[in-house]
Amino acid sequence: MKKKVFLLIGLILVLSSTLPIFAQVISPGPASWEPDLTSSGVAISEPFEGYLYDPDVIHGGSLTVATPSDPPELHQWNAGATASYDFLDIFNDYLTRTDPVTGAVVPWIAESWEVSADKLSYVVHLAEGVKFHDGVELTAEDVKWNFDFIMANNFTRMSDVWQILSREKPTEIIDDYTLRFHVAEPYVPFARETLGSPYIYPKHIWEPISEDPTFDWLTFVPSEDQHIGCGPYKFVAYVPNAWYKFEAFDDYWHGKPYLDEIVRPIITSGDAELLAVKKGDVDIFTGFLPSEAIPGLLREEGIGLYLYNNPYMYHWGMNTAKWPFSVKEFRFALANAIDKQDIVDTLLLGYGLPGTHGVEAPFYNFWFNPNVPETYSFDLEKAAEILDDLGWVDTDGDGIREGTGDHAGEPLAFDIGPPIYDPVRCRAAELLSEWFAQIGVDATVQYMEWATLWGKITQPLDSPTKIDSWLLGSSQSPEPTWMHTRLHSDNIPNPNYYGLRNAEYDELALLQGTQFDSSERQATIWRMQEILAEEVPLVVLYFRQSPSVYRNDELTGWVEHFGAGMDHFWNYINLRPIVELSTMSVSVVGTPPPECEIGDDFTLGITYTGPEGPVTTASVSAMLTGDPTPYTLEHVGSGTYECDFDTTDWHEGDYTIRVEAKAMGFISELTTFAIDSVEPFVEEPVEPEEPGFWESYGATVTGVVVVLAVIAVAAVYMYGKKS
């Protein structure tokens, strides 16, 4: 039996130790500025300069950013998960992008565009020299193919293309770098939302794939050699369950990225990720960081912290079709009973902004209306007064007010539903309930699992299962079309869960979608915010400010994005290594004469040597007193740079030559030479030289030789004939 047991144990050990090898085999490969205000509408305050490519930056270094899971989708047609975009964003590129500082549209591969007078077509000009990672140039054909492909398939996440472009003729090619887009109806945010929606995939790779009869965009998994994009980094490898890696693309149209590579390890534990950032294994922390952890982190060396605005508005929404929320004054009263600043201070520990009356986030500067009248503020007495004025008082002495008229005797009671997964919203709901209780309103907190809560929020307004009020986080964006989508009465009950019906608001919501003039559109958006402040269909409680932790001791050039942590595209192209500069030693091998005369020539030569030998990649230039044109010293080998000077055009006087050498990784060196005196050229009399023998008699001698030769030839001929 002993043998059997040992045999069994041995077999199991051998088998289990070889299993991960099968994992590798089984896993399928990776299975495989000018700002355009007319369309962006966001004012440029300080143009972002990160996109201006600096050729003098020293390249190198690696950026390591964790991702919480494998990318579930590996191409844009079925992508939906954040983890998938973590993967795709690094090696793909868009026609337009959003400025990380101002939020304006940045022309990118689409260099410029013009809209027609009827606003139904756009001529888009592409940058020339944009290349895919396999060396093929991106042309209008590629762009057309991508947009036509979306129109043919109606991809779920690309409704900004297929709901906007004309069905009959979405795109047409004008030339290799120019296209015309046709829209079904005028669409103001066309440049940001439509042009900037899809990555531009290479037609020569994806057309054959899509034409395969077995191709199914929902379940297709590209192979490693199909990860070809036109983004700043190119795909290197993806080891499922472990990491993926990209390296700088030499021919990136915007200039080779400064970093050599980006590595994204999969780290599932936030604690381990934070330790990895502190240790230096990871450069950016992407997990959720509790506010309490921030003070300790700030004491660490080499750690930077940036607080960015979270685009989600965390709000208390209510079903305005249901009594007592159907009474506007009641909504007002309750809005006055909410201390938003207290929520920010106590629940978010100060890492947030109190919600605005006009709903729009204050950090979208251009669209945010700072003049919205303060229709409510935290004032429990005022809140109680409004209820008293309505006649809603506590008639039965139970501490809860009752309604009047049709609702006489009906207590002011309702539910508030926070999602149970978010402790902040749960606690905020409790605070609301406590404040409301102080003015005689009974709000019961119903903690709900998200799916259940969501089902109850999206019910029709008159559904008995629709929840009375809820705490929801809904995203805003630099593009204010969401104010139409979320709150127009046509969109009741989803996503206008609140049931807001206001004729002026509806009209303005439609109008702003047709206003190509950004100041006019701004005025409309501002008025919409005033209406929301008057109607109070929802009360924005807070906007979170999230800390983004990153290491600043090895990389520099960090771009602070107005609405994202440090893990974003602009950092991928703007980060560069912090380099300690070395000194070059200078040895002069060709010195200009301290004194010379006009017309003299001389060669200036300097040898530069670094800690590891001659510096052969320097750019060396010389400036001469009074001469605005720089002279270039050419490298002649072994770190020596030379330039010939001709003094013919010089004037009498003193001259200085300043030579500056610049080389990557070195401190610039300046060497100065002085020529104390340049004398005018004095012509000395030249004595004529005696002509030589040949100059004097050359012609005579040659003539005699020729005549003699002719006579000799004739004599030989005559003699030959005679004999």
Added chain:
Amino acid sequence: MAYIMKRTASRLITFAVVISLLFFLARSAGADPFERYLSEDPRIPLEQIERLRARFGLDKPLHLQYFDFLWNTLNGEFGYSLYYKRPVFDVVMERLPYTLFLMGISVVLSTIVSFVIGVYFAYKRGTKIDTWGTNICMFVRSTPHFWLGMILLIVFAYYIPIFPLFGALTPGVQHENWFEFLKDLLFHYTLPLTTLLVRQIGMYVLYMRNSTVEVLGEDYMVTAKAKGVPKMSIMFKHAARNAMLPMVTVTAMRFGFMVNGAILTETVFSLPGTGRLIYQSIMNDDFFLLQGAFFIISITVLVANLVADLLCAWLDPRIKI
């Protein structure tokens, strides 16, 4: 043979009940994975969501979905993961080897070590070694996985940076051969394996000790001692052999549960594995992945159960097959 047939038949019935249960359990949450799209982007038309639901058969009545599920499962089709949009089988198989690696080694090593230590403690029962050892084992088995894992990480990967902080493989390193790959893998699995081993040894030492203590009280052990049989021989040849039968059953069962993985250990050390996959599929409302993963777990547990029965019968001459 009748014994084998009987056992197999009872396992098949259990299996049928289990897969039906897991189908309804997976859907009991009532969430629709595609509604998530709507909450993120309200502009997506409802028809589009309906089309997606139809693609995955989620538009059919529940009983029809159940029959589809049974039919497909019997045909070896586990469907497509809603989250990964790839065949469930592929997604599970990509992670299963890592889990089996971690759990396989920990089960085997912890069994061997706890076998030896357990027998020794039993032999030394009542002495200081036994008292201290038993208490330490009690303490260790009471420590939560994630706590022990975090402590090991902080000490041996952060303050004394010997081992890596996360992952199964070094990020960005492409291994030249399988040897390099295995070396890197073992380096990354040292702390997770230690976490599991420490706790499991603590647990199974007590198990083996108690089982051996019972055997040591038998008359034939007194006889062996009286006969002057050497100590080692009494411990391992006579006592341990008879005490190990329950241990064999437990070990076989532990193999059955290996596929579940060790969710907490996998999460703390950022390791790939089926444990975490199951957790994620619940969070993502990924019905098909959940069904597929549970299906594989059910099979392995039932097979391990069967193997345990057969092994016991093979090792214990009193059981007639």
